[in-house]
Amino acid sequence: MQQASDPRLRARLQRLELRARTAVEGLRGGRHQSPIKGSSTTFAQHREYVAGDDLRRLDWRLMARSDRNIIREYEEETDLRLWIVLDASASMQFSSGPWNKYEYGSWLAAALARVACDQHDQFGLILTHGEKLERTLPARGGEGHWKSLCHMLAESEPAGAGDPALGMQLAAGQMDRRGLVVWISDFLGTPEEAATGVNQLRRKGHDVIALRTLDHAEVDFPFLRNTRFEGLESDAYLHADPNTIRAAYLEEFEKHGAELRRGLRSAGCAFRRMPIEEPLEVGLVGFLAQRNAQKLGERR
Numbered sequence: 001m002q003q004a005s006d007p008r009l010r011a012r013l014q015r016l017e018l019r020a021r022t023a024v025e026g027l028r029g030g031r032h033q034s035p036i037k038g039s040s041t042t043f044a045q046h047r048e049y050v051a052g053d054d055l056r057r058l059d060w061r062l063m064a065r066s067d068r069n070i071i072r073e074y075e076e077e078t079d080l081r082l083w084i085v086l087d088a089s090a091s092m093q094f095s096s097g098p099w100n101k102y103e104y105g106s107w108l109a110a111a112l113a114r115v116a117c118d119q120h121d122q123f124g125l126i127l128t129h130g131e132k133l134e135r136t137l138p139a140r141g142g143e144g145h146w147k148s149l150c151h152m153l154a155e156s157e158p159a160g161a162g163d164p165a166l167g168m169q170l171a172a173g174q175m176d177r178r179g180l181v182v183w184i185s186d187f188l189g190t191p192e193e194a195a196t197g198v199n200q201l202r203r204k205g206h207d208v209i210a211l212r213t214l215d216h217a218e219v220d221f222p223f224l225r226n227t228r229f230e231g232l233e234s235d236a237y238l239h240a241d242p243n244t245i246r247a248a249y250l251e252e253f254e255k256h257g258a259e260l261r262r263g264l265r266s267a268g269c270a271f272r273r274m275p276i277e278e279p280l281e282v283g284l285v286g287f288l289a290q291r292n293a294q295k296l297g298e299r300r
Helices: 007-029 060-064 101-118 143-155 164-172 191-203 216-220 242-266 280-299
Strands: 043-048 070-074 081-087 123-129 132-140 179-185 207-214 227-230 237-240 270-275
Touching: 007 101, 007 143, 007 280, 081 101, 081 132, 081 164, 101 123, 101 143, 101 179, 101 207, 101 280, 123 143, 123 164, 132 143, 132 164, 164 179, 164 191, 179 191, 191 207, 191 242, 207 216, 207 280, 237 242, 242 270, 270 280
Parallel strands: 081 123, 081 179, 179 207, 207 270
Antiparallel strands: 043 070, 123 132, 227 237
């Protein structure tokens, strides 16, 4: 593990914190709602009454039109935490540009945690190395906790192999209370396992969003001359003429992506592809707009 005095670590940490703060400032300027429920008296949702609920929260008008006892729930009463699960497997170190998928994912994680921190919400971080849990930062709040999260992101390096969905399934066991789970990964695994992981979280009462970080070279396959393709999670490699395999690669890649989106959405998970070339604040604006539209539809 790197020490805090390591100049390379300090440089990564400063870059991480700067990018997160800049992205959040951009969101504020655009007046986008936060994906995190903060303390307020804003109405959140209705739910059925359970023993011990405050009777003052009963919605008498709605109850008059139904045969059920209904409670009005407000945002501060939902008591949701933000859990960020970041895939730190070896495939996340792929890059065809100045930064890789893990770096972009860590900036995204830090920015989301910054939003939660500013709203006095609790947030936690779980890093997975392929099929294994790497590190867990318990959900807490405050400026110091945000800096601890950034430090954990900055000092971690992509490593490990296997289906990231299996790592997510292990991460679900670390979440002691229901919350909003943001899963950041390249999702280069089995779509069925990813849906299983989301279903596991949903059964525990979590709201789940999947953000897929991809490099444009993975999406467009822009290679033109004979290339040596090396596995990031194995020692396998392939010498090939890209022109002879491009069509098959793109067909398989799109098929996998379609199955992944379909499986996650059918499990009740919001999904968005996050190209790592896209400015961080642009990706976050899209993420927030998607989530707010989804929540608006659920409440109608």
